[in-house]
Structure formats: C-alpha cells, structure tokens
Amino acid sequence: xxxxxxxxxxxxAQTLGITLHTNGxxxxxxxxxxxxxxxxxxxxTHRHARRLLHDGLTETQADNFAIRLDYHPxxxxxxxxxxx
Numbered sequence: 001x002x003x004x005x006x007x008x009x010x011x012x013a014q015t016l017g018i019t020l021h022t023n024g025x026x027x028x029x030x031x032x033x034x035x036x037x038x039x040x041x042x043x044x045t046h047r048h049a050r051r052l053l054h055d056g057l058t059e060t061q062a063d064n065f066a067i068r069l070d071y072h073p074x075x076x077x078x079x080x081x082x083x084x
Contacts (some may be wrong), residue, residue: 006056007077009049012065013038015076020053044069 012083018034039049066073074080
C-alpha cells in the first residue's frame with residue numbers, strides 16, 4: 001500500500017512571507033522564531049507546527065490551511081494536482 005501524499009509546510013510559510021527555521025527567538029537580539037509566527041497564523045500550537053514541518057501536511061490539512069488563509073492550495077503547492 002502506498003503512503004498518502006504529504007505536502008511540505010515550507011511553501012505555505014513562503015506564501016505568507018515567513019522563512020522557516022527553528023533557531024533564534026531566545027534572546028532579545030536574536031531573530032524571531034518564525035515557526036512560532038506560522039503557528040500563530042495557522043491557529044495551531046508550536047508543537048503541532050514543528051510536527052507538520054517534520055512530517056508534512058496531508059492533502060486535507062494543506063487544503064484547509066490554504067483556504068483558511070484565503071488561498072487555493074494550487075497557488076501554494078504547484079504540484080497540487082499532480083498525483084504520483
């Protein structure tokens with residue numbers, strides 16, 4: 001059985017102008033933790049965002065997050081309709 005397709009979180013972050021990294025945000029002079037910013041925009045926990053960054057999004061999650069942000073998933077993931 002084939003595993004269901006997973007969509008990377010990075011294109012969603014890029015669409016929002018967020019560069020994903022998990023460094024920084026610990027000291028006032030450090031760069032802001034943008035994964036936390038993305039979690040806030042998606043209305044999910046930082047832990048959930050970290051898991052999605054590692055595992056990717058299901059098709060349903062990708063669709064729901066894109067629509068929640070007023071985008072069509074095909075505008076975020078260019079291979080949205082390409083199923084291997």
